[in-house]
Amino acid sequence: MKVPNGLQVLIDDGVIDQVLRPLKSGKEAAVYVVSSGDDVRCAKVYKDLAQRSFQQRTVYQEGRKLRGSRETRAASKATRYGRKQQEVAWKNAEVDALYQLRDAGVRVPEPYGFFHGVLVMELVVDGEGYSAPRMGEVELSAVQARQFHGFLIGEIVKMLCVGLIHGDLSAYNILLGEDGPVLIDFPQVVSAAGNNASRRMLLRDVNAITASLGRFAPELLDTWYGEEMWALYESGALLPDTVLTGRFVHDQRSIDLDGVREAIEDARQLAIIRQQGREAADED
Structure with a gap:
Protein backbone atom coordinates (compact mmCIF):
# COMPACT_ATOMS: atom_id res chain seq x y z
CA MET A 1 0.00 0.00 0.00
CA LYS A 2 1.01 3.63 -0.40
CA VAL A 3 3.01 4.81 2.59
CA PRO A 4 0.87 7.31 4.55
CA ASN A 5 2.17 10.74 5.45
CA GLY A 6 4.26 10.59 8.59
CA LEU A 7 5.43 7.00 8.20
CA GLN A 8 7.98 7.31 5.40
CA VAL A 9 10.46 8.98 7.74
CA LEU A 10 10.18 5.99 10.10
CA ILE A 11 10.99 3.66 7.19
CA ASP A 12 13.93 5.87 6.20
CA ASP A 13 15.24 5.78 9.77
CA GLY A 14 14.82 2.01 10.04
CA VAL A 15 12.25 2.20 12.83
CA ILE A 16 9.77 0.19 10.75
CA ASP A 17 10.26 -1.79 7.55
CA GLN A 18 6.84 -1.71 5.89
CA VAL A 19 3.30 -0.43 6.25
CA LEU A 20 1.03 -3.48 5.94
CA ARG A 21 -2.48 -2.05 6.17
CA PRO A 22 -4.62 0.57 7.88
CA LEU A 23 -6.11 -0.55 11.20
CA LYS A 24 -8.48 2.27 12.14
CA SER A 25 -8.96 5.99 11.69
CA GLY A 26 -10.55 8.20 14.31
CA LYS A 27 -11.00 11.82 15.25
CA GLU A 28 -7.56 12.02 16.84
CA ALA A 29 -5.33 9.74 14.81
CA ALA A 30 -4.97 7.04 12.19
CA VAL A 31 -3.47 3.69 13.18
CA TYR A 32 -1.60 1.38 10.78
CA VAL A 33 -0.29 -2.15 11.04
CA VAL A 34 3.45 -2.13 10.35
CA SER A 35 6.33 -4.57 10.34
CA SER A 36 9.59 -4.14 12.19
CA GLY A 37 11.94 -7.01 11.52
CA ASP A 38 10.04 -10.17 12.39
CA ASP A 39 7.55 -8.28 14.57
CA VAL A 40 4.17 -6.90 13.57
CA ARG A 41 3.28 -3.72 15.43
CA CYS A 42 1.03 -0.72 15.00
CA ALA A 43 1.88 2.91 14.38
CA LYS A 44 -0.38 5.73 15.54
CA VAL A 45 -0.15 8.84 13.37
CA TYR A 46 -1.74 11.83 15.07
CA LYS A 47 -3.83 14.12 12.91
CA ASP A 48 -3.03 17.80 12.59
CA LEU A 49 -4.95 20.11 14.87
CA ALA A 50 -6.90 21.53 11.92
CA GLN A 51 -8.16 18.05 10.99
CA ARG A 52 -9.27 17.07 14.45
CA SER A 53 -12.72 17.42 15.93
CA PHE A 54 -12.24 16.52 19.59
CA GLN A 55 -14.21 18.94 21.73
CA GLN A 56 -13.57 20.50 25.15
CA ARG A 57 -9.83 19.86 25.06
CA THR A 58 -9.28 22.62 27.64
CA VAL A 59 -11.02 20.52 30.30
CA TYR A 60 -8.60 17.66 29.74
CA GLN A 61 -5.50 19.85 29.58
CA GLU A 62 -6.04 21.36 33.01
CA GLY A 63 -3.21 20.28 35.27
CA ARG A 64 -0.80 19.41 32.44
CA LYS A 65 2.55 21.14 32.55
CA LEU A 66 4.47 22.37 29.52
CA ARG A 67 8.22 22.15 29.29
CA GLY A 68 9.14 25.64 30.48
CA SER A 69 7.99 29.13 31.33
CA ARG A 70 8.22 30.33 27.72
CA GLU A 71 5.91 27.55 26.51
CA THR A 72 3.49 28.16 29.38
CA ARG A 73 3.28 31.91 28.65
CA ALA A 74 2.80 31.28 24.93
CA ALA A 75 0.06 28.75 25.59
CA SER A 76 -1.79 31.13 27.89
CA LYS A 77 -1.72 33.79 25.18
CA ALA A 78 -2.82 31.32 22.48
CA THR A 79 0.00 32.35 20.16
CA ARG A 80 0.90 30.18 17.18
CA TYR A 81 3.95 28.92 19.08
CA GLY A 82 1.80 28.33 22.15
CA ARG A 83 -0.74 26.30 20.21
CA LYS A 84 2.07 24.24 18.74
CA GLN A 85 3.44 23.53 22.21
CA GLN A 86 0.00 22.52 23.47
CA GLU A 87 -0.28 20.16 20.52
CA VAL A 88 3.09 18.62 21.36
CA ALA A 89 2.01 18.22 24.99
CA TRP A 90 -1.27 16.65 23.87
CA LYS A 91 0.56 13.96 21.90
CA ASN A 92 3.22 13.41 24.56
CA ALA A 93 0.51 12.88 27.18
CA GLU A 94 -0.46 9.54 25.65
CA VAL A 95 3.14 8.39 25.29
CA ASP A 96 4.01 9.31 28.87
CA ALA A 97 0.81 7.69 30.15
CA LEU A 98 1.49 4.41 28.34
CA TYR A 99 4.94 4.05 29.89
CA GLN A 100 3.70 5.07 33.33
CA LEU A 101 0.71 2.74 33.22
CA ARG A 102 2.73 -0.15 31.85
CA ASP A 103 5.16 0.24 34.76
CA ALA A 104 2.18 0.31 37.15
CA GLY A 105 0.95 -3.04 35.80
CA VAL A 106 -2.04 -1.69 33.89
CA ARG A 107 -2.82 -3.70 30.75
CA VAL A 108 -2.10 -1.27 27.93
CA PRO A 109 -0.36 -1.80 24.59
CA GLU A 110 3.39 -2.10 25.04
CA PRO A 111 4.96 1.15 23.76
CA TYR A 112 8.06 0.83 21.59
CA GLY A 113 8.85 4.49 21.11
CA PHE A 114 7.70 7.89 19.88
CA PHE A 115 9.38 8.88 16.61
CA HIS A 116 8.74 12.07 14.63
CA GLY A 117 5.33 12.43 16.25
CA VAL A 118 4.34 8.79 15.59
CA LEU A 119 3.69 6.33 18.42
CA VAL A 120 4.86 2.78 17.70
CA MET A 121 3.36 0.17 19.99
CA GLU A 122 2.14 -3.39 20.41
CA LEU A 123 -0.50 -4.69 18.05
CA VAL A 124 -3.08 -6.28 20.35
CA VAL A 125 -4.41 -9.52 18.88
CA ASP A 126 -7.08 -12.04 19.77
CA GLY A 127 -6.62 -15.75 20.40
CA GLU A 128 -6.36 -16.48 16.67
CA GLY A 129 -3.76 -13.81 15.97
CA TYR A 130 -6.13 -11.30 14.35
CA SER A 131 -6.39 -7.66 15.39
CA ALA A 132 -8.34 -7.65 18.65
CA PRO A 133 -11.94 -6.38 18.47
CA ARG A 134 -13.23 -3.52 20.60
Missing part, protein backbone atom coordinates in the same frame (compact mmCIF):
# COMPACT_ATOMS: atom_id res chain seq x y z
CA MET A 135 -15.28 -4.64 23.57
CA GLY A 136 -18.28 -2.69 22.29
CA GLU A 137 -18.33 -4.83 19.15
CA VAL A 138 -18.65 -8.17 20.94
CA GLU A 139 -21.65 -9.94 22.45
CA LEU A 140 -20.80 -11.26 25.90
CA SER A 141 -22.26 -13.76 28.32
CA ALA A 142 -23.24 -12.59 31.80
CA VAL A 143 -20.24 -14.43 33.21
CA GLN A 144 -17.84 -12.73 30.80
CA ALA A 145 -19.39 -9.32 31.49
CA ARG A 146 -18.91 -9.74 35.23
CA GLN A 147 -15.33 -10.95 34.77
CA PHE A 148 -14.44 -8.08 32.46
CA HIS A 149 -16.10 -5.55 34.75
CA GLY A 150 -14.15 -6.77 37.76
CA PHE A 151 -10.90 -6.68 35.81
CA LEU A 152 -11.52 -3.19 34.40
CA ILE A 153 -12.46 -1.76 37.79
CA GLY A 154 -9.13 -3.06 39.04
CA GLU A 155 -7.30 -1.40 36.14
CA ILE A 156 -9.04 1.92 36.83
CA VAL A 157 -7.95 1.62 40.47
CA LYS A 158 -4.33 1.04 39.41
CA MET A 159 -4.52 4.11 37.18
CA LEU A 160 -5.94 6.25 39.97
CA CYS A 161 -3.23 5.06 42.33
CA VAL A 162 -0.60 6.61 40.02
CA GLY A 163 -2.67 9.77 39.70
CA LEU A 164 -4.23 9.21 36.27
CA ILE A 165 -7.78 8.99 34.95
CA HIS A 166 -8.49 7.86 31.39
CA GLY A 167 -11.04 10.61 30.86
CA ASP A 168 -12.80 9.12 27.83
CA LEU A 169 -13.15 5.45 28.67
CA SER A 170 -15.81 3.44 26.89
CA ALA A 171 -16.36 -0.02 25.45
CA TYR A 172 -14.88 1.28 22.19
CA ASN A 173 -11.42 2.06 23.50
CA ILE A 174 -11.01 -1.28 25.22
CA LEU A 175 -9.69 -4.14 23.08
CA LEU A 176 -10.38 -7.78 23.86
CA GLY A 177 -6.97 -9.32 23.47
CA GLU A 178 -5.94 -12.92 23.84
CA ASP A 179 -5.44 -12.46 27.59
CA GLY A 180 -8.44 -10.20 28.21
CA PRO A 181 -9.24 -6.46 28.03
CA VAL A 182 -6.58 -3.94 27.01
CA LEU A 183 -7.09 -0.20 27.56
CA ILE A 184 -6.17 2.11 24.65
CA ASP A 185 -6.37 5.76 23.56
CA PHE A 186 -4.88 8.04 26.21
CA PRO A 187 -4.28 11.51 24.66
CA GLN A 188 -7.03 12.91 26.91
CA VAL A 189 -5.64 11.33 30.11
CA VAL A 190 -6.42 13.45 33.18
CA SER A 191 -4.36 14.30 36.25
CA ALA A 192 -6.40 13.14 39.24
CA ALA A 193 -4.83 15.68 41.58
CA GLY A 194 -4.41 18.54 39.12
CA ASN A 195 -7.77 18.71 37.36
CA ASN A 196 -10.88 20.15 39.01
CA ALA A 197 -13.08 17.84 36.91
CA SER A 198 -11.19 14.66 37.84
CA ARG A 199 -13.90 13.19 40.08
CA ARG A 200 -16.57 13.74 37.46
CA MET A 201 -14.39 12.18 34.76
CA LEU A 202 -13.59 9.16 36.92
CA LEU A 203 -17.28 8.57 37.61
CA ARG A 204 -18.06 8.97 33.93
CA ASP A 205 -15.41 6.39 33.01
CA VAL A 206 -16.72 3.88 35.56
CA ASN A 207 -20.35 4.56 34.64
CA ALA A 208 -19.62 4.07 30.94
CA ILE A 209 -18.05 0.66 31.56
CA THR A 210 -20.80 -0.31 33.97
CA ALA A 211 -23.54 0.73 31.54
CA SER A 212 -21.93 -1.18 28.67
CA LEU A 213 -21.36 -4.42 30.57
CA GLY A 214 -24.62 -4.02 32.47
CA ARG A 215 -26.46 -4.86 29.24
CA PHE A 216 -25.26 -8.42 29.71
CA ALA A 217 -25.20 -8.55 33.53
CA PRO A 218 -27.88 -6.12 34.79
CA GLU A 219 -26.90 -6.53 38.44
CA LEU A 220 -23.80 -4.44 37.68
CA LEU A 221 -26.04 -1.39 37.33
CA ASP A 222 -26.66 -1.51 41.08
CA THR A 223 -22.99 -1.00 41.97
CA TRP A 224 -21.15 2.16 42.99
CA TYR A 225 -17.49 1.40 42.31
CA GLY A 226 -16.62 4.88 41.08
CA GLU A 227 -17.90 6.61 44.21
CA GLU A 228 -16.27 4.00 46.44
CA MET A 229 -12.84 4.27 44.85
CA TRP A 230 -12.92 8.08 44.75
CA ALA A 231 -13.77 8.26 48.46
CA LEU A 232 -10.86 5.94 49.24
CA TYR A 233 -8.55 7.95 46.95
CA GLU A 234 -9.47 11.24 48.62
CA SER A 235 -8.80 9.76 52.05
CA GLY A 236 -5.44 8.32 50.96
CA ALA A 237 -6.62 4.76 51.57
CA LEU A 238 -6.76 3.51 47.96
CA LEU A 239 -4.09 0.97 47.02
CA PRO A 240 -3.57 -0.95 43.74
CA ASP A 241 -4.72 -4.16 45.41
CA THR A 242 -7.63 -2.65 47.35
CA VAL A 243 -10.65 -4.97 47.16
CA LEU A 244 -13.75 -2.93 46.39
CA THR A 245 -17.29 -3.97 47.24
CA GLY A 246 -19.29 -1.82 44.80
CA ARG A 247 -21.31 -0.57 47.75
CA PHE A 248 -21.34 3.05 48.85
CA VAL A 249 -23.45 5.00 51.33
CA HIS A 250 -24.41 8.31 49.77
CA ASP A 251 -25.13 11.49 51.62
CA GLN A 252 -28.81 11.83 50.76
CA ARG A 253 -28.66 15.52 51.49
CA SER A 254 -26.22 16.28 48.71
CA ILE A 255 -26.65 13.70 45.94
CA ASP A 256 -29.38 13.00 43.43
CA LEU A 257 -29.44 9.23 43.01
CA ASP A 258 -31.81 9.42 40.08
CA GLY A 259 -29.40 11.82 38.44
CA VAL A 260 -26.56 9.33 38.83
CA ARG A 261 -28.65 6.64 37.17
CA GLU A 262 -29.44 9.07 34.37
CA ALA A 263 -25.70 9.69 33.97
CA ILE A 264 -25.16 5.96 33.47
CA GLU A 265 -27.88 5.89 30.82
CA ASP A 266 -26.33 8.97 29.16
CA ALA A 267 -22.99 7.15 29.03
CA ARG A 268 -24.65 4.17 27.37
CA GLN A 269 -26.36 6.36 24.79
CA LEU A 270 -23.09 8.19 24.11
CA ALA A 271 -21.38 4.85 23.43
CA ILE A 272 -24.09 3.97 20.91
CA ILE A 273 -23.74 7.31 19.15
CA ARG A 274 -19.97 6.95 18.98
CA GLN A 275 -20.27 3.50 17.46
CA GLN A 276 -22.72 4.77 14.85
CA GLY A 277 -20.26 7.51 13.98
CA ARG A 278 -17.44 5.01 13.62
CA GLU A 279 -19.54 2.80 11.38
CA ALA A 280 -20.44 5.77 9.21
CA ALA A 281 -16.76 6.74 8.97
CA ASP A 282 -15.82 3.18 7.99
CA GLU A 283 -18.43 3.23 5.21
CA ASP A 284 -16.90 6.46 3.86
Whole structure:
Protein backbone atom coordinates (compact mmCIF):
# COMPACT_ATOMS: atom_id res chain seq x y z
CA MET A 1 0.00 0.00 0.00
CA LYS A 2 1.01 3.63 -0.40
CA VAL A 3 3.01 4.81 2.59
CA PRO A 4 0.87 7.31 4.55
CA ASN A 5 2.17 10.74 5.45
CA GLY A 6 4.26 10.59 8.59
CA LEU A 7 5.43 7.00 8.20
CA GLN A 8 7.98 7.31 5.40
CA VAL A 9 10.46 8.98 7.74
CA LEU A 10 10.18 5.99 10.10
CA ILE A 11 10.99 3.66 7.19
CA ASP A 12 13.93 5.87 6.20
CA ASP A 13 15.24 5.78 9.77
CA GLY A 14 14.82 2.01 10.04
CA VAL A 15 12.25 2.20 12.83
CA ILE A 16 9.77 0.19 10.75
CA ASP A 17 10.26 -1.79 7.55
CA GLN A 18 6.84 -1.71 5.89
CA VAL A 19 3.30 -0.43 6.25
CA LEU A 20 1.03 -3.48 5.94
CA ARG A 21 -2.48 -2.05 6.17
CA PRO A 22 -4.62 0.57 7.88
CA LEU A 23 -6.11 -0.55 11.20
CA LYS A 24 -8.48 2.27 12.14
CA SER A 25 -8.96 5.99 11.69
CA GLY A 26 -10.55 8.20 14.31
CA LYS A 27 -11.00 11.82 15.25
CA GLU A 28 -7.56 12.02 16.84
CA ALA A 29 -5.33 9.74 14.81
CA ALA A 30 -4.97 7.04 12.19
CA VAL A 31 -3.47 3.69 13.18
CA TYR A 32 -1.60 1.38 10.78
CA VAL A 33 -0.29 -2.15 11.04
CA VAL A 34 3.45 -2.13 10.35
CA SER A 35 6.33 -4.57 10.34
CA SER A 36 9.59 -4.14 12.19
CA GLY A 37 11.94 -7.01 11.52
CA ASP A 38 10.04 -10.17 12.39
CA ASP A 39 7.55 -8.28 14.57
CA VAL A 40 4.17 -6.90 13.57
CA ARG A 41 3.28 -3.72 15.43
CA CYS A 42 1.03 -0.72 15.00
CA ALA A 43 1.88 2.91 14.38
CA LYS A 44 -0.38 5.73 15.54
CA VAL A 45 -0.15 8.84 13.37
CA TYR A 46 -1.74 11.83 15.07
CA LYS A 47 -3.83 14.12 12.91
CA ASP A 48 -3.03 17.80 12.59
CA LEU A 49 -4.95 20.11 14.87
CA ALA A 50 -6.90 21.53 11.92
CA GLN A 51 -8.16 18.05 10.99
CA ARG A 52 -9.27 17.07 14.45
CA SER A 53 -12.72 17.42 15.93
CA PHE A 54 -12.24 16.52 19.59
CA GLN A 55 -14.21 18.94 21.73
CA GLN A 56 -13.57 20.50 25.15
CA ARG A 57 -9.83 19.86 25.06
CA THR A 58 -9.28 22.62 27.64
CA VAL A 59 -11.02 20.52 30.30
CA TYR A 60 -8.60 17.66 29.74
CA GLN A 61 -5.50 19.85 29.58
CA GLU A 62 -6.04 21.36 33.01
CA GLY A 63 -3.21 20.28 35.27
CA ARG A 64 -0.80 19.41 32.44
CA LYS A 65 2.55 21.14 32.55
CA LEU A 66 4.47 22.37 29.52
CA ARG A 67 8.22 22.15 29.29
CA GLY A 68 9.14 25.64 30.48
CA SER A 69 7.99 29.13 31.33
CA ARG A 70 8.22 30.33 27.72
CA GLU A 71 5.91 27.55 26.51
CA THR A 72 3.49 28.16 29.38
CA ARG A 73 3.28 31.91 28.65
CA ALA A 74 2.80 31.28 24.93
CA ALA A 75 0.06 28.75 25.59
CA SER A 76 -1.79 31.13 27.89
CA LYS A 77 -1.72 33.79 25.18
CA ALA A 78 -2.82 31.32 22.48
CA THR A 79 0.00 32.35 20.16
CA ARG A 80 0.90 30.18 17.18
CA TYR A 81 3.95 28.92 19.08
CA GLY A 82 1.80 28.33 22.15
CA ARG A 83 -0.74 26.30 20.21
CA LYS A 84 2.07 24.24 18.74
CA GLN A 85 3.44 23.53 22.21
CA GLN A 86 0.00 22.52 23.47
CA GLU A 87 -0.28 20.16 20.52
CA VAL A 88 3.09 18.62 21.36
CA ALA A 89 2.01 18.22 24.99
CA TRP A 90 -1.27 16.65 23.87
CA LYS A 91 0.56 13.96 21.90
CA ASN A 92 3.22 13.41 24.56
CA ALA A 93 0.51 12.88 27.18
CA GLU A 94 -0.46 9.54 25.65
CA VAL A 95 3.14 8.39 25.29
CA ASP A 96 4.01 9.31 28.87
CA ALA A 97 0.81 7.69 30.15
CA LEU A 98 1.49 4.41 28.34
CA TYR A 99 4.94 4.05 29.89
CA GLN A 100 3.70 5.07 33.33
CA LEU A 101 0.71 2.74 33.22
CA ARG A 102 2.73 -0.15 31.85
CA ASP A 103 5.16 0.24 34.76
CA ALA A 104 2.18 0.31 37.15
CA GLY A 105 0.95 -3.04 35.80
CA VAL A 106 -2.04 -1.69 33.89
CA ARG A 107 -2.82 -3.70 30.75
CA VAL A 108 -2.10 -1.27 27.93
CA PRO A 109 -0.36 -1.80 24.59
CA GLU A 110 3.39 -2.10 25.04
CA PRO A 111 4.96 1.15 23.76
CA TYR A 112 8.06 0.83 21.59
CA GLY A 113 8.85 4.49 21.11
CA PHE A 114 7.70 7.89 19.88
CA PHE A 115 9.38 8.88 16.61
CA HIS A 116 8.74 12.07 14.63
CA GLY A 117 5.33 12.43 16.25
CA VAL A 118 4.34 8.79 15.59
CA LEU A 119 3.69 6.33 18.42
CA VAL A 120 4.86 2.78 17.70
CA MET A 121 3.36 0.17 19.99
CA GLU A 122 2.14 -3.39 20.41
CA LEU A 123 -0.50 -4.69 18.05
CA VAL A 124 -3.08 -6.28 20.35
CA VAL A 125 -4.41 -9.52 18.88
CA ASP A 126 -7.08 -12.04 19.77
CA GLY A 127 -6.62 -15.75 20.40
CA GLU A 128 -6.36 -16.48 16.67
CA GLY A 129 -3.76 -13.81 15.97
CA TYR A 130 -6.13 -11.30 14.35
CA SER A 131 -6.39 -7.66 15.39
CA ALA A 132 -8.34 -7.65 18.65
CA PRO A 133 -11.94 -6.38 18.47
CA ARG A 134 -13.23 -3.52 20.60
CA MET A 135 -15.28 -4.64 23.57
CA GLY A 136 -18.28 -2.69 22.29
CA GLU A 137 -18.33 -4.83 19.15
CA VAL A 138 -18.65 -8.17 20.94
CA GLU A 139 -21.65 -9.94 22.45
CA LEU A 140 -20.80 -11.26 25.90
CA SER A 141 -22.26 -13.76 28.32
CA ALA A 142 -23.24 -12.59 31.80
CA VAL A 143 -20.24 -14.43 33.21
CA GLN A 144 -17.84 -12.73 30.80
CA ALA A 145 -19.39 -9.32 31.49
CA ARG A 146 -18.91 -9.74 35.23
CA GLN A 147 -15.33 -10.95 34.77
CA PHE A 148 -14.44 -8.08 32.46
CA HIS A 149 -16.10 -5.55 34.75
CA GLY A 150 -14.15 -6.77 37.76
CA PHE A 151 -10.90 -6.68 35.81
CA LEU A 152 -11.52 -3.19 34.40
CA ILE A 153 -12.46 -1.76 37.79
CA GLY A 154 -9.13 -3.06 39.04
CA GLU A 155 -7.30 -1.40 36.14
CA ILE A 156 -9.04 1.92 36.83
CA VAL A 157 -7.95 1.62 40.47
CA LYS A 158 -4.33 1.04 39.41
CA MET A 159 -4.52 4.11 37.18
CA LEU A 160 -5.94 6.25 39.97
CA CYS A 161 -3.23 5.06 42.33
CA VAL A 162 -0.60 6.61 40.02
CA GLY A 163 -2.67 9.77 39.70
CA LEU A 164 -4.23 9.21 36.27
CA ILE A 165 -7.78 8.99 34.95
CA HIS A 166 -8.49 7.86 31.39
CA GLY A 167 -11.04 10.61 30.86
CA ASP A 168 -12.80 9.12 27.83
CA LEU A 169 -13.15 5.45 28.67
CA SER A 170 -15.81 3.44 26.89
CA ALA A 171 -16.36 -0.02 25.45
CA TYR A 172 -14.88 1.28 22.19
CA ASN A 173 -11.42 2.06 23.50
CA ILE A 174 -11.01 -1.28 25.22
CA LEU A 175 -9.69 -4.14 23.08
CA LEU A 176 -10.38 -7.78 23.86
CA GLY A 177 -6.97 -9.32 23.47
CA GLU A 178 -5.94 -12.92 23.84
CA ASP A 179 -5.44 -12.46 27.59
CA GLY A 180 -8.44 -10.20 28.21
CA PRO A 181 -9.24 -6.46 28.03
CA VAL A 182 -6.58 -3.94 27.01
CA LEU A 183 -7.09 -0.20 27.56
CA ILE A 184 -6.17 2.11 24.65
CA ASP A 185 -6.37 5.76 23.56
CA PHE A 186 -4.88 8.04 26.21
CA PRO A 187 -4.28 11.51 24.66
CA GLN A 188 -7.03 12.91 26.91
CA VAL A 189 -5.64 11.33 30.11
CA VAL A 190 -6.42 13.45 33.18
CA SER A 191 -4.36 14.30 36.25
CA ALA A 192 -6.40 13.14 39.24
CA ALA A 193 -4.83 15.68 41.58
CA GLY A 194 -4.41 18.54 39.12
CA ASN A 195 -7.77 18.71 37.36
CA ASN A 196 -10.88 20.15 39.01
CA ALA A 197 -13.08 17.84 36.91
CA SER A 198 -11.19 14.66 37.84
CA ARG A 199 -13.90 13.19 40.08
CA ARG A 200 -16.57 13.74 37.46
CA MET A 201 -14.39 12.18 34.76
CA LEU A 202 -13.59 9.16 36.92
CA LEU A 203 -17.28 8.57 37.61
CA ARG A 204 -18.06 8.97 33.93
CA ASP A 205 -15.41 6.39 33.01
CA VAL A 206 -16.72 3.88 35.56
CA ASN A 207 -20.35 4.56 34.64
CA ALA A 208 -19.62 4.07 30.94
CA ILE A 209 -18.05 0.66 31.56
CA THR A 210 -20.80 -0.31 33.97
CA ALA A 211 -23.54 0.73 31.54
CA SER A 212 -21.93 -1.18 28.67
CA LEU A 213 -21.36 -4.42 30.57
CA GLY A 214 -24.62 -4.02 32.47
CA ARG A 215 -26.46 -4.86 29.24
CA PHE A 216 -25.26 -8.42 29.71
CA ALA A 217 -25.20 -8.55 33.53
CA PRO A 218 -27.88 -6.12 34.79
CA GLU A 219 -26.90 -6.53 38.44
CA LEU A 220 -23.80 -4.44 37.68
CA LEU A 221 -26.04 -1.39 37.33
CA ASP A 222 -26.66 -1.51 41.08
CA THR A 223 -22.99 -1.00 41.97
CA TRP A 224 -21.15 2.16 42.99
CA TYR A 225 -17.49 1.40 42.31
CA GLY A 226 -16.62 4.88 41.08
CA GLU A 227 -17.90 6.61 44.21
CA GLU A 228 -16.27 4.00 46.44
CA MET A 229 -12.84 4.27 44.85
CA TRP A 230 -12.92 8.08 44.75
CA ALA A 231 -13.77 8.26 48.46
CA LEU A 232 -10.86 5.94 49.24
CA TYR A 233 -8.55 7.95 46.95
CA GLU A 234 -9.47 11.24 48.62
CA SER A 235 -8.80 9.76 52.05
CA GLY A 236 -5.44 8.32 50.96
CA ALA A 237 -6.62 4.76 51.57
CA LEU A 238 -6.76 3.51 47.96
CA LEU A 239 -4.09 0.97 47.02
CA PRO A 240 -3.57 -0.95 43.74
CA ASP A 241 -4.72 -4.16 45.41
CA THR A 242 -7.63 -2.65 47.35
CA VAL A 243 -10.65 -4.97 47.16
CA LEU A 244 -13.75 -2.93 46.39
CA THR A 245 -17.29 -3.97 47.24
CA GLY A 246 -19.29 -1.82 44.80
CA ARG A 247 -21.31 -0.57 47.75
CA PHE A 248 -21.34 3.05 48.85
CA VAL A 249 -23.45 5.00 51.33
CA HIS A 250 -24.41 8.31 49.77
CA ASP A 251 -25.13 11.49 51.62
CA GLN A 252 -28.81 11.83 50.76
CA ARG A 253 -28.66 15.52 51.49
CA SER A 254 -26.22 16.28 48.71
CA ILE A 255 -26.65 13.70 45.94
CA ASP A 256 -29.38 13.00 43.43
CA LEU A 257 -29.44 9.23 43.01
CA ASP A 258 -31.81 9.42 40.08
CA GLY A 259 -29.40 11.82 38.44
CA VAL A 260 -26.56 9.33 38.83
CA ARG A 261 -28.65 6.64 37.17
CA GLU A 262 -29.44 9.07 34.37
CA ALA A 263 -25.70 9.69 33.97
CA ILE A 264 -25.16 5.96 33.47
CA GLU A 265 -27.88 5.89 30.82
CA ASP A 266 -26.33 8.97 29.16
CA ALA A 267 -22.99 7.15 29.03
CA ARG A 268 -24.65 4.17 27.37
CA GLN A 269 -26.36 6.36 24.79
CA LEU A 270 -23.09 8.19 24.11
CA ALA A 271 -21.38 4.85 23.43
CA ILE A 272 -24.09 3.97 20.91
CA ILE A 273 -23.74 7.31 19.15
CA ARG A 274 -19.97 6.95 18.98
CA GLN A 275 -20.27 3.50 17.46
CA GLN A 276 -22.72 4.77 14.85
CA GLY A 277 -20.26 7.51 13.98
CA ARG A 278 -17.44 5.01 13.62
CA GLU A 279 -19.54 2.80 11.38
CA ALA A 280 -20.44 5.77 9.21
CA ALA A 281 -16.76 6.74 8.97
CA ASP A 282 -15.82 3.18 7.99
CA GLU A 283 -18.43 3.23 5.21
CA ASP A 284 -16.90 6.46 3.86
